[in-house]
Amino acid sequence: MKDLTTSVNRRSLLKATAASGLVLATPTIFSRGAWAQNFANDPTNKSSVTLGFNVPQTGAYADEGADELRAYQLAVKHLNGEGDGGMLQTMKPLALKGNGVLGKKVEYVTGDTQTKSDAARSSAKRMVEKDGAIMITGGSSSGVAVAVQSLCQEMGIIFMAGLTHSNDTTGKDKRKYGFRHFFNAYMSGAALGPVLKEEMGTDRRAYHLTADYTWGWTQEESIKNTTEALGWETVATVRTPLGAGDFSQYITPVLNSGADVLILNHYGKDMVNSLTQAVQFGLKDKMVNGKKFEIIVPLFSRLMAQGAGDAIKGILGTTNWNWSLQDAASQAFVKSFGQEYGFPPSQAAHTCYVQTLLYADACERAGTFYPCEVIKALEDFEFDGMGNGPTLYRGADHQCFKSVLVVRGNENPSSQFDLLKVVKEVPAEAVTYDPTIFGGELGTCG
Template sequence: MTFKLTLAAVTAAVVAAFSAGAAQAQITDNVVRIGVLNDQSGIYTDLSGPGGVDAARMAIEDFGGSVAGAKIELVSADHQNKPDIGSNIANQWYDRDGVDAIFDVPTSSVALAVQNIAKEKGKVMIDHGAATSDLTGKACSPTGIHWTYDTYALANGTGRALVEQGAKKWYFITADYAFGHALERDTSNAVTAAGGEVVGTVRSPFPSTDFSSFLLQAQGSGADVIGLANAGGDTVNSIKQAAEFGITQGGQKLASLLVFLSDVHSLGLEVSQGLVLTTGFYWDLNDETRAFAKRFGERNGGKMPTMVQAGIYSSVTHYLKAVEATKSDDGKTVVDQMKKTPVNDFFAKGGTIREDGRMVHDMYLMQIKSPAESKGPYDYYKLLATIPGDQAFRPMDKGECPLVTK
């Protein structure tokens, strides 16, 4: 009898030990590795770049440096806005270096390539810097999330607002790659739905420094609005050269469809004042956004965070909470948990992640202040309207995402 009890006790102990080991093994190699893949040397450096990496680092530090008993590690790399380089890094990170989730990935052509790789490998990709709404449309992924903004929200905000103000005829200067094409498409749809029309478009090489010929074509088109379907350094150069040509003084409006705080800082208020824009975040919205911005600025030479940098902090934190809850770094398991959990932080209140991977949150229609209205560095925006998330982003059944239940 004693032998049987002892054997039973030993068996139970072995089963318990095996179960505990199996549970622990859900965190691969007992490390959760986060990768920030972005532009650290080109035209999108300021909108994310090293500041985006530091935003992820801040989130990891605030989480305590470990999750579900596993250490959190951070790696970063520069994809140079090239899909082949971005794809090679993603493959190496996922296959050799044990990276569990990749964040940021500006440049839509790179983001689409990396999301496809993540999908094939069952790994997580959470995008911030890329804009194309196709990431949650026909190219959606069960392990992909689009967090900060997209071309549909930008178009629906800025495009619709200007048409409603009477600027009905549009001419586009479009960056000739996936992002520019998507932004032109979505803005054209918003403009025509609001009663406007598109009278012409011209495609500019990406990246580009000389927009003079494109601006002259737009100036001669008779359009009420010249829509800039570009971003980063391309946007800065477009606006500077438009000012040199006196385009707005001649009566035409300039619609910069994607403007970051870093762009306005580079341009200065004399050049950019009066522009209307749509953003997913502004550092001076409330006490919570100001508190985060103060901490970020202290670490980044006084710079206030862009919506991309703020979004990275928000999503890394939400990702780690899901890892903690599931005790797993399996891509599908973690993303499913993220979708079950509302996002409530300084970036978004009542944010939700839909079946197609779109994180739905309020967007903001802003106007750039005049020099006289600004109280100092980075005091650049005034709020015109808050656009509720369910109005800002494309309806899920309109995106052609194959994951969406019909």
């Protein structure tokens, strides 16, 4: 005979267990800070929160790294309510109160990426595991950004990328925990195209010299697609090793290649060297095919312009931001940075400063440091007052969409810092693209 008593008891027991589970779980689901025990370096029981600034302090991109670090230190000051507040005065909407983040004082640790993926990963790991960093940010190379971003995904730590311009960072290598404010190679191409057509016409022969790593490849591809769509012919695409120093053996073949445009897909120290050497070889004053020879540097920065000296004059390129912009946010940041350090910030400094504020603001809006909630707060966040006009942090690929600047090396600078002249401010709509074109998966959180 069937033992009904046992059967009923088991069912009751199961029901009771489920009900108790639900009751016990309820407060942890609906209360703030419920994730306290579940994420790395939770600062709930501490009076401060630590951010990890991972920048190149040595190597090819050390100039940019030093400026990034200055910007981070300024951002920390402003977050803690010190100084004039910088862009906290202009950011909209703003949840931050100038008393740290969620009432906790912001502190920081630094690491040297050395512009090497392995060194960058170990310094990020050290900052998370030993120094208790809750977020990692910085970098001046896409190779490094992609490597650190993937490490952060594994460790469950948010990565706010610094200067990284490769399509891959928020394309095929995008990650749920990674966010990029800086623009990318596709956007540079889209912004440059109309200006190139207007200034150089549709009958041109281009020669590419490209840094042989992820950023160089994607920039070459994006610019090539743009120029070929204009009707330009690509004569050759030549890869050069990162940190080659002497580029002369790559420049000499350009002289009699029949090309009338040289596109330098180089950045930082490589850019300074290749552009200086190209000018030494007389390429800037050359006439080919009845046209004036032109050099294009698709990704520009003022720091780079400083290193290259007069070679930069008249050269076209794009930049994420420039200190000469006249909007209130840019001016507030330049004033704050200039008073602190005696010179204006670079675009690398700007993007790092903005990334720190955006992360802090997202924590404040989420009401927690729990990464999955902070990610939700950042995704599809629309803001203004950060120097680039209305901006969207697109949730589909964690890429910011904002206006892009087409600039030219200034022929007649009014000051020692007035090296780039804004030719055109291309609106966000003109550089926006379908997030699926570069493939990749964000992955999951938690």
